[in-house]
Amino acid sequence: MAQAATITIGSKVRVLRVRDRIPADLVEALKADPTGTVTGFRTVDGQGIGLEVDLGAGKGAWFFDDEVTLA
Known part of the structure; x- marks a missing residue:
């Protein structure tokens, strides 16, 4: 959960898994x-x-905080 504290709305993230x-x-x-x-x-x-x-091109989903990292 520590990572979620550094991610804010508008942050660019990379989906890892x-x-x-x-x-x-x-x-x-x-x-x-x-x-x-x-x-x-x-x-x-x-x-x-x-x-x-928001993944762009009208695609979007939600992910657990341990599935993403700051891009």
């Missing part, structure tokens, strides 16, 4: 360019923080 299954079009978008911009935060599992990331 994905824990859950995601749609094929999102997999392709991440293969093409795994970077995006943080657009918001969400509470996950009642304990952690998820990051809402």
Whole structure:
């Protein structure tokens, strides 16, 4: 969770991995360019923080904070 404290809305991040299954079009978008911009935060599992990331071209998803790093 320490990393999430340094990431703010507007931060550029790189998706390093994905824990859950995601749609094929999102997999392709991440293969093409795994970077995006943080657009918001969400509470996950009642304990952690998820990051809402805009990947461009109308694609976006949320990721756990340990799935991304600052780009």
